[in-house]
Amino acid sequence: MEGVILFADDHIFDSQRLENKLFRKFNSDGAFSTLPINNLTILEKTVSSISTYKALILDWNFKREIDEDEEGIQMPDENPHEFLKSKKIYSLVYIYSQEEIAQEIKEELETLYPGKIFFEKKENVDEPEKEYEKIINGIKKFEDQNTHLVVPFVWSQAINQSAQIIFSELEQADPNWIKEIYNTAKNDGTEPNTEVIGVFQNLLNESIIQNQPLLKSLDESKELPEVVVADKEDSLAKLYNRIYYTKLIKNAPLMTGDIFKFNEDEFAILITPECDMNKKKDSILEFLIISKKASEAFKKKKKKDDSIFNNGVQSRHILPSFPFESDNFNLSALIDFETAFVVKTKVEFENMREGFKLNSPYIYQVRQRYLSYVGRVGVPAIPQSLRLFNLK
Numbered sequence: 001m002e003g004v005i006l007f008a009d010d011h012i013f014d015s016q017r018l019e020n021k022l023f024r025k026f027n028s029d030g031a032f033s034t035l036p037i038n039n040l041t042i043l044e045k046t047v048s049s050i051s052t053y054k055a056l057i058l059d060w061n062f063k064r065e066i067d068e069d070e071e072g073i074q075m076p077d078e079n080p081h082e083f084l085k086s087k088k089i090y091s092l093v094y095i096y097s098q099e100e101i102a103q104e105i106k107e108e109l110e111t112l113y114p115g116k117i118f119f120e121k122k123e124n125v126d127e128p129e130k131e132y133e134k135i136i137n138g139i140k141k142f143e144d145q146n147t148h149l150v151v152p153f154v155w156s157q158a159i160n161q162s163a164q165i166i167f168s169e170l171e172q173a174d175p176n177w178i179k180e181i182y183n184t185a186k187n188d189g190t191e192p193n194t195e196v197i198g199v200f201q202n203l204l205n206e207s208i209i210q211n212q213p214l215l216k217s218l219d220e221s222k223e224l225p226e227v228v229v230a231d232k233e234d235s236l237a238k239l240y241n242r243i244y245y246t247k248l249i250k251n252a253p254l255m256t257g258d259i260f261k262f263n264e265d266e267f268a269i270l271i272t273p274e275c276d277m278n279k280k281k282d283s284i285l286e287f288l289i290i291s292k293k294a295s296e297a298f299k300k301k302k303k304k305d306d307s308i309f310n311n312g313v314q315s316r317h318i319l320p321s322f323p324f325e326s327d328n329f330n331l332s333a334l335i336d337f338e339t340a341f342v343v344k345t346k347v348e349f350e351n352m353r354e355g356f357k358l359n360s361p362y363i364y365q366v367r368q369r370y371l372s373y374v375g376r377v378g379v380p381a382i383p384q385s386l387r388l389f390n391l392k
Helices: 018-029 040-049 081-086 103-112 128-145 147-173 177-187 192-208 212-221 232-244 274-280 292-301 306-310 362-374 384-390
Strands: 003-008 032-037 055-058 092-097 117-121 245-247 258-261 266-270 284-291 316-319 333-336 341-345 353-358
Touching: 003 018, 003 040, 018 032, 018 128, 032 040, 040 081, 055 128, 081 103, 092 128, 103 117, 117 128, 128 147, 147 177, 147 192, 147 212, 177 192, 232 245, 274 284, 284 292, 284 333, 292 333, 316 362, 353 362
Parallel strands: 003 032, 003 055, 055 092, 092 117
Antiparallel strands: 245 353, 258 266, 258 353, 266 284, 284 341, 316 333
């Protein structure tokens, strides 16, 4: 076992306390690098800054920090309930507390972190060795039961290492690199924030695909036992829904691939290219319309024909697990290129964004296939005699 552990407890720096003795034991053992955290504010900042850590050992009760104007007032303790609800922590969350935690809170957190959150009490406060072994055994048991998490852990390390290298190289090339790319994109009429991020992401991708520990870990993952899931079909549908579509956060910029809903039947995918978005977003934008009713009728007609997802017919495109409904992953979308293209004014499309976007490369595939369809050119057929002659 190795890696970084975040140990968050308001008594972590008190040398007379069990928590401090455990912290020192973790560091002296050498298997883990342990970061001590003594309040929830620092915990939130740390989790936002560090993406790769083996486990979060977390107390449930934290003494509230008192401001000057609150002196003399008895303030209730803080707990990490809201923190855990607002963050999506991928590592093991090991709740380690003297206090009992309400059963409904435990059930809520177990739903948010299925198989990744455990609750243990501080039992042997005068026997740090025994408590240390309990925690270590809990972490080891978690690792043994979740061998599939090894690849994401290595992947996070690869991202961190590659990001540091790329930032250093860009800085050495030109310390004003962000400003240069931003201003160039802005002067060219494109959305500058998206352009700067896109440039870095492309470089990051080129670096990560060469990372040898990640490639080795991916090769080894094929030998790992498959995790049993209750409903394989539903699980795969959710997986590809996430691969194809991203849920947009509030105030996200307009992007090629954004999904709009104009009424209960009429959905649309924004196909205006990024380079034109800034110039057009206050007037008109181009869309490909998707009818939910037509998609459902097409699905019934082709129910046993899975070849439709190969998109072999030039005049149409099928998207799987389309988010017509946010919690239904069994709905596919039909884009009929003959009738799909529309131009909408700002009055028509404003505030109509549905909250999802079609990810790349799938949005580029849709645009390329549509442009190929409308750009096709018919030529006269050659005579049969010429065909036979050229086959001799």
